[in-house]
Amino acid sequence: MKTTQKPLHLLFALGTLFLLRPATAQEIDSTERVGGGADTIIVRNIGSQKKLIVTQTPSQTNIDLISGSSPYSGRVPKRWKWYGGHWSGVGIYYNGLVRNLGSMKLPNGAEYLRQSPKSIGVNVNLVDLTIVSNRHFGLITGLGFEINNFRFDRDITLTQDENGYIVPDYRYDRPGVDFKKTKLTTMYLNLPLLAEFQFGRSKAGKRAPGFINFGVVGGLRLQGHTKVKYQDETGAKHTEKQHSSLNLRNFHYGVECNVGYRWVAVSARYYPQSIFVSDKGPNVQQVNIGLSFLL
Numbered sequence: 001m002k003t004t005q006k007p008l009h010l011l012f013a014l015g016t017l018f019l020l021r022p023a024t025a026q027e028i029d030s031t032e033r034v035g036g037g038a039d040t041i042i043v044r045n046i047g048s049q050k051k052l053i054v055t056q057t058p059s060q061t062n063i064d065l066i067s068g069s070s071p072y073s074g075r076v077p078k079r080w081k082w083y084g085g086h087w088s089g090v091g092i093y094y095n096g097l098v099r100n101l102g103s104m105k106l107p108n109g110a111e112y113l114r115q116s117p118k119s120i121g122v123n124v125n126l127v128d129l130t131i132v133s134n135r136h137f138g139l140i141t142g143l144g145f146e147i148n149n150f151r152f153d154r155d156i157t158l159t160q161d162e163n164g165y166i167v168p169d170y171r172y173d174r175p176g177v178d179f180k181k182t183k184l185t186t187m188y189l190n191l192p193l194l195a196e197f198q199f200g201r202s203k204a205g206k207r208a209p210g211f212i213n214f215g216v217v218g219g220l221r222l223q224g225h226t227k228v229k230y231q232d233e234t235g236a237k238h239t240e241k242q243h244s245s246l247n248l249r250n251f252h253y254g255v256e257c258n259v260g261y262r263w264v265a266v267s268a269r270y271y272p273q274s275i276f277v278s279d280k281g282p283n284v285q286q287v288n289i290g291l292s293f294l295l
Contacts, residue, residue: 085130085140085196086211086260086294091123091267093290095148100285101270110282112168114153119183121148121288123267125190136208138196146188146219148286155179157226160245166281176233184226186248186275188219192256200261214257217269224248247280249273258292267292 096115099107106113125144132139155177159169172179196213225243232238254271269288276282 084207085128085138085142085194086207086213086258086265087128087140087142087192087194088125088144089263089292089294091125091290091292093121093123093267093269093288095119095121095150095286095288097150097275097284098287099283101272101287104287107283110284112152112154112156113150113282113284116151116153118151119149120151121146121290123147123292125292136198138198140192140194140196140213142192144190144192145222146190148186148188148288150184150186152182152184155182155230157182157228157240157242158184158246159242160247164247164280166247166276172228172230178231180229180231180237182226182228182230184224184246186224187222188252189222190217190219192217194256194258209262210260211265212257212259215255216253217256218251218253221248221250221252247277249275249277252286254286260292260294263294265292265294266290 094117096104096119097106097113098104123144123146125142127144128140128142130138130140154168155173156168156170157172158166161167172182192215194213194215196211198208198211200208200210223243224246225241226246228238228240230238252271252273252275254269256267256269258265258267260266267288267290271286273285274281274283275286276284
């Protein structure tokens with residue numbers, strides 16, 4: 001038995017004729033055309049509860065008659081079902097220095113870098129962008145700032161020795177000096193590449209409430225400095241900053257993971273390379289753990 005396959009353009013023509021036919025008195029008729037060229041989507045309202053959707057791509061033509069009050073309910077292109085990733089917003093976290101992720105202690109000889117609980121950093125993620133996506137998965141990127149404050153537990157700051165290596169500066173650790181604050185601050189411009197999975201029931205036009213994303217993040221250092229605040233033997237107060245000769249790495253890269261629901265997430269980030277240039281300072285890695293509040 002011989003079967004004749006109708007060309008795709010014939011199906012599209014029939015659907016278009018139906019879309020362009022005059023509306024009856026019982027119909028509330030509106031037509032919307034989305035896209036153009038090789039990828040065209042035409043939506044026509046038929047009454048208040050029915051819609052005809054004609055989708056034409058270079059490879060196929062689909063004609064769907066659906067019901068529902070949602071503007072694009074029913075079987076529609078999957079890209080319409082993704083409503084954005086979860087990265088832009090503000091995060092607050094504890095930033096620590098460790099020997100590596102398997103050992104949360106500092107390396108031998110670098111105990112002077114031990115930090116206080118006040119080592120608090122901030123993320124300001126300005127924007128996120130969905131690169132590709134389907135209904136529950138997307139690949140996202142973005143742009144944001146990372147500001148780290150490494151608050152030292154001891155009354156020291158950092159300096160270079162005669163070989164240019166980063167060592168502790170103990171000149172403030174003497175009787176009569178009242179230390180108020182000593183820290184190392186770094187600031188980076190970060191660019192992530194994250195795979196995100198969304199889950200949970202979502203209403204039309206809104207992203208799914210639950211999500212997990214993970215991937216890599218890289219950044220360019222914008223600044224870095226030490227800051228010391230103290231009161232000397234005479235009672236005079238001093239604030240001193242050092243912006244150079246710190247041997248900080250200009251670029252960093254690491255891994256990131258965020259698990260959250262709606263607008264809040266638990267976030268973690270780890271940089272496997274030292275924050276200092278190789279052989280110019282202690283081999284210490286940075287880890288951030290905290291909360292993110294998302295836009």
